[in-house]
Amino acid sequence: MNLTSQREYMKIKIIKDSTVTETEITVKCAAVDENLKRLLDELEHNNAKLTGRIDDKTFLISAEMIYYIESVDEKTFIYSQNKVYETDYKLYQTEQLLPQSDFVRISKNCILNISKLTGVRPLLNGKMEVHMNNGEVQIVNRHYLKDFKSKFGL
Numbered sequence: 001m002n003l004t005s006q007r008e009y010m011k012i013k014i015i016k017d018s019t020v021t022e023t024e025i026t027v028k029c030a031a032v033d034e035n036l037k038r039l040l041d042e043l044e045h046n047n048a049k050l051t052g053r054i055d056d057k058t059f060l061i062s063a064e065m066i067y068y069i070e071s072v073d074e075k076t077f078i079y080s081q082n083k084v085y086e087t088d089y090k091l092y093q094t095e096q097l098l099p100q101s102d103f104v105r106i107s108k109n110c111i112l113n114i115s116k117l118t119g120v121r122p123l124l125n126g127k128m129e130v131h132m133n134n135g136e137v138q139i140v141n142r143h144y145l146k147d148f149k150s151k152f153g154l
Contacts, residue, residue: 048097050097050098052087063098065080066079066080066098067136068116068136069110079136101151107140110138114151117131118131
């Protein structure tokens with residue numbers, strides 16, 4: 001069975017074969033552009049999950065549940081809509097495990113899920129205030145502003 005979908009910039013072809021034992025994705029392209037990089041990142045990190053603890057209970061936390069990850073006093077915390085988990089991962093390790101297309105570093109101590117943002121507001125000191133859909137507000141440091149603007153589409 002062949003399924004083909006034509007978009008403005010990409011053709012997707014799915015070939016169903018009952019003899020195949022492992023799913024394989026091959027990308028044929030003239031050049032690797034930003035859209036393709038995002039797609040590949042999503043595929044590579046599709047099932048990204050981190051472990052976190054609340055008290056003595058350990059949880060698997062999917063990337064889509066994460067609002068931001070913060071490092072405080074050499075401890076790393078994962079924030080979801082209404083829970084805070086402590087994790088053994090270092091901040092840089094979480095950055096490597098999560099989809100680059102959704103997560104961006106906004107300070108030395110914080111990585112943010114941009115899909116959880118409702119709005120942004122520039123501040124007078126060259127920083128930016130970001131509002132999240134759980135009501136929290138975070139500050140993007142000047143040093144990380146260029147990457148943040150690029151990911152957020154500003």
